[in-house]
Amino acid sequence: MKRMNFTFDADTVDLLDELAQKFYGGNKSQTVRAALESLAVHAGHEGWVITGYTPQKIEDHVDCHSCGEAHHKGEVLYRPVFERGSSSKAMPTIPEENWLDCPKCAEKQFQ
Numbered sequence: 001m002k003r004m005n006f007t008f009d010a011d012t013v014d015l016l017d018e019l020a021q022k023f024y025g026g027n028k029s030q031t032v033r034a035a036l037e038s039l040a041v042h043a044g045h046e047g048w049v050i051t052g053y054t055p056q057k058i059e060d061h062v063d064c065h066s067c068g069e070a071h072h073k074g075e076v077l078y079r080p081v082f083e084r085g086s087s088s089k090a091m092p093t094i095p096e097e098n099w100l101d102c103p104k105c106a107e108k109q110f111q
C-alpha cells in the first residue's frame with residue numbers, strides 16, 4: 001500500500017464521493033481502483049500479452065506467424081508465452097492458431 005495525493009476539481013470530488021457512497025461504502029480508494037480497472041478494460045489494454053518465447057524445432061514447413069517468411073524442417077522458430085497483463089498490444093483472448101514466429105519477429109516483440 002502506498003499513500004498518494006491527487007488534486008481534483010470540485011465536480012470530480014463530488015463524483016468520487018457519490019460513487020464511493022453508492023457502491024463502495026464510502027471507500028474512495030476502492031472507488032478509484034475500480035475506476036482504473038474499468039478504464040484499463042475499456043481502453044482495450046488489458047488482456048493477454050506475450051511475455052516470452054520458447055524455442056521449437058519445426059518438423060515441417062511453417063510460415064512465420066508475423067511476417068509470413070517460409071521456414072523448413074529442422075529450423076528453430078519461437079512459440080509465444082502468453083500471460084495476463086496490460087499493453088497496447090494486449091489481445092482479448094489467447095489466439096487459437098498455431099503461432100510460431102521467426103527469430104527476427106520474436107525479437108521485435110520486445111523492442
Ligand SMILES: [Zn+2]
Binds near residue numbers: 066101102
Ligand atoms: Zn517473422
